[in-house]
Amino acid sequence: MANLLSANLLRLKKSTLFWGTMILMVVLGAGFALQRVWEQVTYAEFNHISYIDEVFFHYALIIGVVMAVFIPLFFGSEYSDGTIRNKLAVGHSRASVYLAYAVTAAAVSIAFCAAYIAAVLIVGVPFINGGIQRPMPDFLLFLLGSLVMAAAYSALFTLVTMSQSRKAVSAVVCLLGTLTFLFVFFYLRARLSEPEVYTQLAPDENGIYVEYKQSNPRYPRGAKRAAFEFIFDVSPMGQSIHYYSDYEAERPGRMIIFAVLLNAAATATGSALFRKKDLK
Amino acid sequence: MTKLLSANFLRLWKNKTFWVSAIICVASGVLAPLGEFRAVVSMNGRVTDLGELGNLALLEVFFGYASFIGILAGAFISLFLGTEYSDGTIRNKVMAGHSRVAIYFANLIVGFTASLVCMAAYMASCLAVGAPLLGWFSKPASLILTTIFGSALMLAAFCAIFTFVTMNVSRKSTSVVICLLGVFIMLFLAIYLYARLDEPEFIQDYSFSVGGEILPMEPEPNPQYLRGMERKVYQFIFDLLPTGQSIQYNGLIFTDPVRLMVMSLALFVGFSGAGAALFRRKDLK
Numbered sequence: 001m002a003n004l005l006s007a008n009l010l011r012l013k014k015s016t017l018f019w020g021t022m023i024l025m026v027v028l029g030a031g032f033a034l035q036r037v038w039e040q041v042t043y044a045e046f047n048h049i050s051y052i053d054e055v056f057f058h059y060a061l062i063i064g065v066v067m068a069v070f071i072p073l074f075f076g077s078e079y080s081d082g083t084i085r086n087k088l089a090v091g092h093s094r095a096s097v098y099l100a101y102a103v104t105a106a107a108v109s110i111a112f113c114a115a116y117i118a119a120v121l122i123v124g125v126p127f128i129n130g131g132i133q134r135p136m137p138d139f140l141l142f143l144l145g146s147l148v149m150a151a152a153y154s155a156l157f158t159l160v161t162m163s164q165s166r167k168a169v170s171a172v173v174c175l176l177g178t179l180t181f182l183f184v185f186f187y188l189r190a191r192l193s194e195p196e197v198y199t200q201l202a203p204d205e206n207g208i209y210v211e212y213k214q215s216n217p218r219y220p221r222g223a224k225r226a227a228f229e230f231i232f233d234v235s236p237m238g239q240s241i242h243y244y245s246d247y248e249a250e251r252p253g254r255m256i257i258f259a260v261l262l263n264a265a266a267t268a269t270g271s272a273l274f275r276k277k278d279l280k
Numbered sequence: 281m282t283k284l285l286s287a288n289f290l291r292l293w294k295n296k297t298f299w300v301s302a303i304i305c306v307a308s309g310v311l312a313p314l315g316e317f318r319a320v321v322s323m324n325g326r327v328t329d330l331g332e333l334g335n336l337a338l339l340e341v342f343f344g345y346a347s348f349i350g351i352l353a354g355a356f357i358s359l360f361l362g363t364e365y366s367d368g369t370i371r372n373k374v375m376a377g378h379s380r381v382a383i384y385f386a387n388l389i390v391g392f393t394a395s396l397v398c399m400a401a402y403m404a405s406c407l408a409v410g411a412p413l414l415g416w417f418s419k420p421a422s423l424i425l426t427t428i429f430g431s432a433l434m435l436a437a438f439c440a441i442f443t444f445v446t447m448n449v450s451r452k453s454t455s456v457v458i459c460l461l462g463v464f465i466m467l468f469l470a471i472y473l474y475a476r477l478d479e480p481e482f483i484q485d486y487s488f489s490v491g492g493e494i495l496p497m498e499p500e501p502n503p504q505y506l507r508g509m510e511r512k513v514y515q516f517i518f519d520l521l522p523t524g525q526s527i528q529y530n531g532l533i534f535t536d537p538v539r540l541m542v543m544s545l546a547l548f549v550g551f552s553g554a555g556a557a558l559f560r561r562k563d564l565k
Binding site: 065069072073076167168169171172175176179201208209210211 | 351355358359362366452453454455456457460461464486494495496
């Protein structure tokens, strides 16, 4: 196992894809933070205050797409280059080969997030005037939750990539799946945040404008609402949108537990599928 | 060229990705009118006169393919044509004496035809399920035909771009990533442009009078509204992007179809010409 992990790490160290993505994350982190600094300078006369956490958790939205590209390309070559067969031929068990991939994938996703975070902090701490806005416990909870979510993405994509010997097909499944679900969940979120009752302004029979209250038929109620919330919380894409756009955690414990369970389930399923897979 | 085309089509009919794409189109063509029917029913309570309610409803979903056909074409073309590299088919074709330009255009044609088949599959299944449920089209046939023709040209532009990428990148998985990420980035850009172009010119606000009455205020100009040159540039990019066109055809919100068609044609010619020229010089190893 230790040998397998160090072999993966060695490949990572030499991978241009890995370093390219690292640089991308740093550029994005620094770019978003600089944008806040720029806003601060532009609106200085209005005493504009920017906060680090306005951009801090943007990686939650980016990491899914980044990993959906990285894992199929990086681990997929193990199939196309025959590395997997070599690893088995020298006597490693399939379970440990799979586990080494899963651990590497989780570590890489956290490293990408860390690169983004480091860039935001390096630019943000000295130059963003408002500092961190959230109370520290909330902030740390978001941080923990989003990192577990990043690992859950990796576990899912590892499952897809390792149970499918064609690299290009895994790339399509991971990337198309992530982007499509992100779209669906943005829609779901819009539905969930519809007002239950809305007020309209309209002239009455005397021509005077009055407020009318109306129940919103698009507001999901009861079991439907619970189902929407469940799908939103359980999927990494829903969690991405939550960590990216919410200020307060609504159901933090539940989300973290779901992400941990997803990690475990995806890794167990993936390793079971990989054990039975015909490697030719 | 005929031989290349017949070889390509032979491979197409046996290709799993093609059939999966076609099935996705048929399935969404069936589901879209069913969803619309449910929405119409829930909005109007009980439906008594299907024809009357349905008139607009069929048009709401009939051009739904425009919203996703580009994404599907991106996945299909990069997988289908990318295999030619990974399996060495391209080298064989060159060795058999076919010109590179002919190979390029035969591939472009097969990709475009397959995408058209998918588009037709959506329309056919949507019509088969939608027409009995939601009634026939309420708009003139000329508008329907213009939209179909325009969206086919939009699809041609998409295919030209994806063929350009796939034929000039030797690694299939890299082409897949470039095509899919590219189409989503173009889609996000188009949505942003549309949101900006769609801003109202004036903002209507209300105020409370002394007696608690609510009065409409003088409309104020919206600072977010794009004016002059800036608006023209935004509109140009929105019309030029195939994803911008897909938003317009999907929602039937275009005002100048000829302009959109000319832009698609320009993209098609530009990308095909550039792609074939690059491919001619490419080192195939």
